[in-house]
Every structure is written in structure tokens, then in C-alpha cells.
Amino acid sequence: MKAPRAPNELVHRLKQGGDEETVRHFVERYGPRLLAAATLLCGNATDAQDLMIDTLQHAVRAIHSFREESSFFSWLYGILFNLNRAVWRKRSRHPLLFTDTLPDVPAEGPAVGSGLDAAAAADGLAAAIRQLSEPLQAVVLLRYYGEMSIAEVAETLKISPGTVKSRLFSATRKLRELLPEELRP
Amino acid sequence: MTCEDCQLACYDLLDQSLSAKDEREVLAHVEQCPACRAFLEAEGGRMRTWPRLLSVATRRAVMADDVAERVAHVLEVSRGRAMRQRVGTLFRLPSHWYALAASLLALASMVSAAVLLGGHISGERLALGAEAVQVDELPAVRLVSQKKAQGAEIPTALPGALALASGECVVRLSTGVELTVLGPAKLTVQTGMQVSLEQGRLLARVPHWATGFTVLTRELEIYDLGTVFGVSADDEGSETFVFKGNIQVNEAGEWGPGSHTSGAGVGICAAGEGVRARAGEPPVPFDMDGLDVERLFAPFKGCAAL
Numbered sequence: 001m002k003a004p005r006a007p008n009e010l011v012h013r014l015k016q017g018g019d020e021e022t023v024r025h026f027v028e029r030y031g032p033r034l035l036a037a038a039t040l041l042c043g044n045a046t047d048a049q050d051l052m053i054d055t056l057q058h059a060v061r062a063i064h065s066f067r068e069e070s071s072f073f074s075w076l077y078g079i080l081f082n083l084n085r086a087v088w089r090k091r092s093r094h095p096l097l098f099t100d101t102l103p104d105v106p107a108e109g110p111a112v113g114s115g116l117d118a119a120a121a122a123d124g125l126a127a128a129i130r131q132l133s134e135p136l137q138a139v140v141l142l143r144y145y146g147e148m149s150i151a152e153v154a155e156t157l158k159i160s161p162g163t164v165k166s167r168l169f170s171a172t173r174k175l176r177e178l179l180p181e182e183l184r185p
Numbered sequence: 186m187t188c189e190d191c192q193l194a195c196y197d198l199l200d201q202s203l204s205a206k207d208e209r210e211v212l213a214h215v216e217q218c219p220a221c222r223a224f225l226e227a228e229g230g231r232m233r234t235w236p237r238l239l240s241v242a243t244r245r246a247v248m249a250d251d252v253a254e255r256v257a258h259v260l261e262v263s264r265g266r267a268m269r270q271r272v273g274t275l276f277r278l279p280s281h282w283y284a285l286a287a288s289l290l291a292l293a294s295m296v297s298a299a300v301l302l303g304g305h306i307s308g309e310r311l312a313l314g315a316e317a318v319q320v321d322e323l324p325a326v327r328l329v330s331q332k333k334a335q336g337a338e339i340p341t342a343l344p345g346a347l348a349l350a351s352g353e354c355v356v357r358l359s360t361g362v363e364l365t366v367l368g369p370a371k372l373t374v375q376t377g378m379q380v381s382l383e384q385g386r387l388l389a390r391v392p393h394w395a396t397g398f399t400v401l402t403r404e405l406e407i408y409d410l411g412t413v414f415g416v417s418a419d420d421e422g423s424e425t426f427v428f429k430g431n432i433q434v435n436e437a438g439e440w441g442p443g444s445h446t447s448g449a450g451v452g453i454c455a456a457g458e459g460v461r462a463r464a465g466e467p468p469v470p471f472d473m474d475g476l477d478v479e480r481l482f483a484p485f486k487g488c489a490a491l
Contacts (some may be wrong), residue, residue, distance in 0.1 A: 020257050027253040036243035049249055056252070057259040057392075110199035144235035149200040165193045172231065 011072060014063045018156050027056060030076055037077065040141055043130050051087070055080040074156040077146060081138045081157060128178040136171040141166055186214050191221045195228055213428040258361060326374055329355040333376035334368065344375045349385070362398050363390040386417040388428075398423070401437065406448060422466075426459035428464060434460045436468060 010029065013022040034055050038048040058079050059066075066075050129140055142153045143164075148166075154161045186194075197203045198211050201224045215221050247456045314340045336350025348358065349368035357363050360377035370385020380387075381401045391398045391409040398409040400416045402423035407416060410428030417423060425434060436448030451460050462468035 008318075018260055023257040023260060024253040027248075027256055031248050031252055032246075035246045035248055036240070036488075039243045039246040040239060048246060048251075052248075053252055053255055056256045060256055060260050114414075118238070118241050118245075122238045122244075125235065125238050126242035130205070131252075144231060145239040147232075147236050149202065150196050151200070151202065165196050168196065169193065172228070 008068065011063065011066060011068065014060060018060065023060065026060070030059075030073070031056060033073070034080055035075060037080060037141055037145060038084075040126050040129065040145060041080075041137060043126070045089075051080065051083060054083050058083065070155050071152075073146075074148070074152060076080075077142060078156045078158070081142075084138075085134055117137055124180060130174050130179055132171055132174060136174070139167045140171045140175075143168060186210055188214075188221055191215065191218065192224045194220070195225045198225070199228060199232060250263065254329070258357065324357055325377070327357045329357050329363065331355070336368070340374055343377075344373055347372050347374055360395040360398065361392045362387070362395050364365060365390075382416055382418045382423070384420075385420055388413065388415045402462075404437050404464065405451070405460060405468060406435040406437055408435070409455070420464075422461065422463040424453070424459060424461045427454045427456050429456050431455050434468070436462070 010022065010026055013019075013174070014026060018026070026160060031052060035048060035052040038051040039045070042048040042051060042092045043182055056100055059076055062079075066072065072168070132140065138157055142156055143150075146153075146156075148156065150161050150164050153164045191211055194203065194207065194211045195215075198208060203211065215225055303338075324341075325345065326340050326347065328337075328339050331337065331354040332352055334349060334352035334354045336348065337352075337354055338346065338348040339354075339356060340347055341363070346365065347370075349370045350364050351368040353365065353367050355363060355365045358374065360376040362377065364380065365388040368370070370387065371383045372385065372387065373381045375381060378395065378397060379399045379401065380389075384402075387400070389398065389400060389409065390413050396409055400407045400409075401485040402416065402418040404423045405416075405425060407414065407425050410431040410433060412432055413428040414425060414432050415428065416425045425432065432454050434451040434454060436451060438448040439446040452470055454460060454470065458468050458470065458472050460468045
């Protein structure tokens with residue numbers, strides 16, 4: 001079968017029931033970016049994988065509720081953050097045990113920041129973001145990882161643009177305290 | 186315009202979503218206010234550098250091989266449910282429709298009997314009606330993957346025995362519950378929501394819609410409350426351990442055809458906790474520092490932290 005060219009075509013096929021090939025295209029197109037966002041949120045591979053799969057599974061089950069008024073990615077991110085919020089609520093008193101370490105892969109590209117290489121700077125930033133509360137994490141990731149405008153973040157999280165801006169403001173102030181000096185822009 | 190108003194408006198300025206008038210006002214404030222100028226520059230810097238940094242932070246994220254299959258499985262389950270709902274809807278008719286349907290059925294029976302007596306229709310053709318209403322069912326137990334698995338027996342119908350002489354195999358039940366079984370192991374899959382482990386070790390990954398999934402051993406009844414948990418059983422007793430979420434553990438109860446009496450409750454275990462039951466002794470809760478969890482569950486993929 002020919003790969004669906006546009007996201008709308010893929011959504012349409014999923015709404016019609018979706019065969020294995022359609023699901024494979026759906027996973028290939030959206031899975032990696034959702035996994036990356038989940039990795040930033042969770043900080044370990046197992047939980048990130050679970051969150052990404054849960055998001056994709058929720059999406060295919062609820063595909064008929066996607067009204068195609070916003071971007072499909074925004075809709076998927078909304079599901080991911082809702083599921084992550086549920087995990088936060090349920091998180092038990094014990095720290096998670098799935099801390100399987102990922103193989104170290106050297107970061108590509110030139111160094112970012114004055115004293116840190118790109119990989120260390122990136123890991124430092126991601127770790128600092130994970131120390132924020134869940135609502136602040138969501139706006140930071142959508143804004144700076146999803147590269148969304150304030151209006152898009154508001155639409156994705158179903159909150160007002162004013163709330164997005166005040167959360168971003170609080171988040172960046174907290175991050176300034178958490179980040180090493182080299183990472184503060 | 187206050188500095189706070191200006192700094193919040195800086196987000197819109199960078200998004201280019203301000204009106205010309207508001208933009209002029211913000212820029213005029215930024216021009217004469219060092220604090221707001223610094224804020225605008227910092228936000229611009231974050232928007233330029235953080236997307237790339239955050240992409241670098243996810244460089245080690247690799248998709249598992251079976252993601253598409255696991256997502257497709259949900260569609261299959263949904264389709265099965267939709268089919269059942271459609272069939273259910275057919276039978277939710279007003280009472281006068283039942284009366285009409287009954288009359289038609291009686292009439293059809295009489296006509297069929299008359300025709301059969303006349304010998305015009307063979308029994309073979311009548312059987313076609315039953316075949317036409319067959320509904321595709323999900324496989325009871327599907328083999329997802331295996332590693333050095335020997336002597337694997339996967340049931341094709343439920344209840345059915347699953348056996349593994351050595352190695353590891355991952356199976357998925359029709360409910361979406363995924364079981365990683367380490368050989369030698371012997372278990373009976375009673376239904377998509379219940380498994381009896383006679384011998385060996387298994388790790389159950391239970392999706393949230395299959396909460397309530399149960400593993401029975403000779404000594405314990407383990408009820409999932411939305412989790413990943415391991416269970417081991419041998420001649421000396423059985424043990425369960427929670428990696429994520431919660432489980433309710435009871436002592437083994439009485440199971441009979443159509444009836445069940447629960448055993449005494451041992452308690453709810455959270456991540457990092459478990460219960461060990463020696464044959465003939467009361468079950469004992471433990472945490473991960475207490476007993477040799479590593480020996481039993483470390484071989485399962487993703488449990489390296491142990």
C-alpha cells in the first residue's frame with residue numbers, strides 16, 4: 001500500500017478503521033517525536049516508551065474525537081501531557097525502578113554554551129526541566145521543544161494564553177535558579 | 186505599561202502576534218527599560234538555542250521494535266468491542282418488535298419444517314445461516330517474540346496450557362496483557378484476565394484497561410491495579426514483586442466452577458514491594474532491600490535497576 005502523504009489522509013484512514021500498514025505509518029511518523037518528548041518528561045527509557053505507546057494507543061482509540069481544527073501533533077501532545085499528568089498524580093512514594101541506562105551516544109554538532117559541550121548542556125537543561133512541576137514542564141516543552149507559539153500551547157493544553165505566559169514566566173525564573181551559569185541565556 | 190505587562194507581551198512580540206500599536210508600545214518600553222530589554226533578549230536566546238539542546242537531550246531515545254504491533258492491537262480490541270456493541274444494539278429492541286420477531290421466527294420454523302418434510306432443501310444449505318453470523322475473534326494468546334525459547338507450547342484456545350522448557354518468550358493475551366515468561370515455566374491461561382502460574386517466572390505488563398488482571402499461584406492471588414509486576418513459583422512457594430504501580434495480594438482462595446472464595450488479604454504492594462509465600466506458611470511482605478529479588482527478576486528486560 002502507498003504511504004499516506006498528508007497527515008489528514010493518515011487521520012482519515014485511521015478513522016475508517018486503519019489497517020496494519022496505516023498504523024505502521026502513523027507510528028513511524030509521530031512515534032519518534034512523541035518518544036523524544038516523553039523522554040524529556042520521564043528521564044528514563046522504559047517510562048518514556050510506555051508513555052509514548054500509551055499516547056499512540058489512546059490516539060487510535062479516540063481518533064474520532066479529533067476534529068481537525070488544530071494540528072494533529074498538537075492533539076497528540078495534548079494526549080501525552082494528559083497521560084503524564086495522570087502518572088504524576090499516581091506516582092507512588094517509591095521512586096520508579098525502571099532506571100535502565102541508555103547507551104551513551106556522542107552528541108553531534110558544535111558545542112553549545114561557553115563551558116559545556118552540547119551533550120552535557122542538553123542533559124543539564126533536560127534534568128532541570130524535569131525538576132519543574134508538571135504544568136510548568138508542559139508549557140516549557142511545548143514552547144521550546146515543540147517550538148509552538150503561545151496560542152498553539154494554549155490550544156494544546158486547553159488553557160488561556162495568559163496562563164501559558166505566566167507559567168512560562170514562572171518556569172524560566174525557576175530554571176534560572178536550577179541551571180548552571182553557562183546555560184542561562 | 187508596567188514591566189510585568191511588557192515582559193508578558195514580549196512572548197507575543199516574539200510570536201509576531203501583537204497589533205502594530207501594541208508592538209510600538211512594547212518596543213518603546215523595552216527601549217528605555219534595561220530589565221525588560223534583558224528579558225526580551227533572554228527569551229529570544231531560549232527560543233533560538235533550547236529547541237536544539239532539547240533535541241540533543243533526546244538523542245538516546247530509540248523506539249522499541251513492537252510499537253506498531255502494540256498500537257495495532259488496540260485497534261483490534263476496539264474493533265472487537267465495537268462489533269459486540271453493534272450486536273448488543275441489535276438485541277435492544279422495543280418489546281413489540283420482540284413480539285413481531287417471535288411471530289416471524291415461528292412462521293419461518295413452520296415453513297422450514299414443511300419444506301424439509303417435502304425434502305426440497307438439504308440440511309447442508311440450512312447450515313449456511315449459522316456460518317454467516319460468525320464474528321472474527323482475537324487470538325486467545327499470541328506469541329510476540331522469543332529468545333532462545335525451547336519447548337514452547339502456546340495455547341490456541343482458552344483455558345489452555347502454556348509451557349516453556351527454557352529461554353524466554355513474550356505472549357500477548359486478547360485483553361492486551363503482555364506476559365514475559367522465563368523457562369522452565371508452566372502456566373494455564375484461564376481467560377484474558379486470569380492466569381495460573383504453576384512453575385516458573387513471569388513478568389506481567391498490564392494496560393490500564395485490563396486493570397484487575399489476576400495471577401494465581403498455589404499460595405497467592407495477585408490482582409493488578411494498573412502495573413508491571415513479576416511472579417515466580419516453584420515447589421517451595423511463590424513470590425511477587427511490583428516494578429511499577431500497585432497490586433493487591435491475597436492468600437490463595439478456593440476456586441470452583443462458577444464460584445470463588447477469596448483468601449485472606451495480605452495487602453496492597455506499591456513499586457519496590459512484594460510478597461513471598463512459603464508453602465504452608467503465611468505470606469510475608471518485603472521490600473526490594475529485603476530478599477533476593479535480583480535473582481528472580483533481574484533477567485527480565487528493563488529491570489536493570491535491580
